[in-house]
Amino acid sequence: MSSTNKNASSKKKRAADPQRSEAARRAAEMMRAQQAQARRRTVMIQVGAAALVVVVVLAVTIAVLRAQDGAEPSAVPPEVDDQGALVLGNPEAAVTVQVVEDFQCPACRAFEAANGDLLRSYVEGDEVQVAYRGIAFLDRASSTDYSSRSLNASACVMAEGGDVWSRFHRSLFEQQPPEGGAGLSDDQLVRLAEAAGADEDAVRTCVDDGTYADWVASTTTQAGDDGVDGTPTVYVDGEELEDTTALEATVDAALQDAS
Numbered sequence: 001m002s003s004t005n006k007n008a009s010s011k012k013k014r015a016a017d018p019q020r021s022e023a024a025r026r027a028a029e030m031m032r033a034q035q036a037q038a039r040r041r042t043v044m045i046q047v048g049a050a051a052l053v054v055v056v057v058l059a060v061t062i063a064v065l066r067a068q069d070g071a072e073p074s075a076v077p078p079e080v081d082d083q084g085a086l087v088l089g090n091p092e093a094a095v096t097v098q099v100v101e102d103f104q105c106p107a108c109r110a111f112e113a114a115n116g117d118l119l120r121s122y123v124e125g126d127e128v129q130v131a132y133r134g135i136a137f138l139d140r141a142s143s144t145d146y147s148s149r150s151l152n153a154s155a156c157v158m159a160e161g162g163d164v165w166s167r168f169h170r171s172l173f174e175q176q177p178p179e180g181g182a183g184l185s186d187d188q189l190v191r192l193a194e195a196a197g198a199d200e201d202a203v204r205t206c207v208d209d210g211t212y213a214d215w216v217a218s219t220t221t222q223a224g225d226d227g228v229d230g231t232p233t234v235y236v237d238g239e240e241l242e243d244t245t246a247l248e249a250t251v252d253a254a255l256q257d258a259s
Contacts, residue, residue, distance in 0.1 A: 072214075087131045100233040101132065156193070165196075
C-alpha cells in the first residue's frame with residue numbers, strides 16, 4: 001500500500017473512532033437505564049406481594065383500635081394536615097403525592113428503596129409536593145409495639161423541620177428491624193434522630209413520654225376509615241395508584257394535565 005493510501009486509511013480510522021466511542025457510550029447508558037428499570041420493577045413486584053399480606057392485618061388492627069377509647073388524642077403534631085400527613089415541598093405545587101406507610105412494614109421499606117430518591121426530588125422541586133402519612137398497624141410484628149413507637153418518634157422529629165425529618169425518615173427504613181423481634185429501642189430511635197440533626201433532649205423527652213401515642217392510634221384508625229387497607233398506599237392528587245411502579249409516569253401525566 002502506498003504512503004498516500006496509508007495516510008488516508010489512518011485518517012478514516014481516526015474519524016470513525018469518536019463515532020464508535022459515542023455509540024458505545026450511548027449503548028452503555030441505555031443498558032444501565034434498562035437494568036435500573038428492571039431492578040425497580042422487581043422491587044415493586046415484591047412490594048405488591050407483601051402488600052397483599054398486610055391487608056388483613058390492618059383490618060384487624062383498625063377493628064381493635066375502634067373498640068378502644070375513642071377520645072380525642074391529647075396531643076397532635078402541629079406540623080401534620082387534617083389527614084395526619086406531613087406535607088413537604090412547595091405548598092403551591094400543582095400535584096400532590098401522598099404515601100401511606102408503616103415504619104415496620106417491609107413492603108414500605110422496599111417502596112422507599114425504589115422511590116425515595118424520586119420523592120425527594122419532588123420535594124426539592126416546585127411542581128410536586130409529597131405528603132407522608134404514617135400509620136401504625138404492625139405492633140403485633142414486634143414484642144415492643146415498635147410500629148407505634150417509631151411513628152411517635154417520627155412525630156417528635158417533625159418539630160425539627162422537614163430536612164431533619166426527611167433524613168430521620170430515611171434512616172428508619174434503612175435501619176428497619178426484622179419482624180418478630182423487639183425492634184429498635186427508644187434510645188436507638190433518639191440516636192437516629194440526633195444523627196439526622198434533631199435536638200437530642202427535646203426528642204428524648206417526647207419519645208420517652210410517648211407524647212403522640214394517642215395520636216398514633218387515632219390517625220391509624222382514621223386511615224382505615226378513609227379506605228386505606230394496606231401499606232404502602234400511594235395517591236396522586238387523591239387517586240390511588242393500583243400499580244406503584246407507575247408513580248413517575250402518573251405524576252408526569254398529572255403535571256401535563258395541570259399545565
